[in-house]
Amino acid sequence: MSMKSKTRQVDGVTIIDLSGRITLGDGSVILRDAVHEALERGETNILLNLGNVDYIDSSGIGELVSAFTNVRAAGGSLKLLQLTKKVHDLLQITKLYTVFDVHDDEATAIGSFTV
Amino acid sequence: MTDGTTSRISLTLDSVIATVDLIEQTAIDFANRAGFDADTASNIGMVAREAAANAVVHGNQFDPARTVSATFEASVDTILIRIADQGPGFDVANIPDPLAPENLLRSSGRGVFLMRAFMDEVTFRQLTPGTEITLLKHRPQ
Numbered sequence: 001m002s003m004k005s006k007t008r009q010v011d012g013v014t015i016i017d018l019s020g021r022i023t024l025g026d027g028s029v030i031l032r033d034a035v036h037e038a039l040e041r042g043e044t045n046i047l048l049n050l051g052n053v054d055y056i057d058s059s060g061i062g063e064l065v066s067a068f069t070n071v072r073a074a075g076g077s078l079k080l081l082q083l084t085k086k087v088h089d090l091l092q093i094t095k096l097y098t099v100f101d102v103h104d105d106e107a108t109a110i111g112s113f114t115v
Numbered sequence: 116m117t118d119g120t121t122s123r124i125s126l127t128l129d130s131v132i133a134t135v136d137l138i139e140q141t142a143i144d145f146a147n148r149a150g151f152d153a154d155t156a157s158n159i160g161m162v163a164r165e166a167a168a169n170a171v172v173h174g175n176q177f178d179p180a181r182t183v184s185a186t187f188e189a190s191v192d193t194i195l196i197r198i199a200d201q202g203p204g205f206d207v208a209n210i211p212d213p214l215a216p217e218n219l220l221r222s223s224g225r226g227v228f229l230m231r232a233f234m235d236e237v238t239f240r241q242l243t244p245g246t247e248i249t250l251l252k253h254r255p256q
Contacts, residue, residue, distance in 0.1 A: 023164070024132060024135055024164075024168050024172070025132040025135070025136075055161075057161060057164055057165065057168070058165055058168070058223070058225040058226045058229055059168065059223075061225055062221075062222040062223050062225065063222070065219075065220055065221070065222050066222045068220070069220055069222075086157075090229075093229075093232055094213060094214070094225055094228070094229075095214050095219060096219065099219055099220070
């Protein structure tokens with residue numbers, strides 16, 4: 001399953017709903033473009049909804065890290081919402097789970113941003 | 116076969132992204148047929164994907180004149196995957212530890228770590244030219 005992204009706004013937070021696989025090739029590019037386009041619009045509070053991302057490889061993990069550092073460099077913050085077990089486990093073993101601010105509930109996640 | 120190998124698949128593939136996807140799916144199918152559970156088969160597919168990505172991206176650097184070789188073997192208690200490229204080769208000892216605090220926010224360098232995390236043995240062999248990665252996983256008794 002290839003990756004798809006949809007972007008929506010809730011209370012000043014840009015939510016990017018991702019589905020499919022974040023892997024080397026199209027998946028990583030779609031994520032990169034979605035975050036880049038949000039930053040281009042001046043949107044720096046970004047919540048990546050990974051609830052329908054069932055697979056990620058090291059390229060996809062690298063893309064998440066790049067998105068995190070790029071948003072931070074722009075003065076904003078990027079957080080993660082609803083990790084699947086696969087993504088959760090990979091972020092745990094790569095010690096990135098503690099780097100990202102991860103939420104299970106969308107309303108709580110939105111409320112955690114300083115808007 | 117007389118060496119204990121129960122099945123074997125060998126592929127020679129182009130240096131394109133589709134090769135990475137094909138090697139991953141072949142590894143999953145092979146692991147499933149070899150009797151590994153679904154989670155383990157998925158992880159075997161993932162590490163095969165990482166090895167294939169190394170071969171296509173870093174080894175052969177998408178060069179259409181270079182190919183990727185992939186061999187999958189199952190015996191009564193193991194699955195063994197070999198992925199080889201025709202690139203300039205690399206020294207695995209030079210890969211920074213991706214878990215070191217100063218490397219956590221690097222955007223690359225986790226592939227070999229993931230291979231070692233999910234397989235029982237991971238070895239590297241220099242070819243002339245190229246690099247061969249061998250991935251071995253034992254079936255639970």
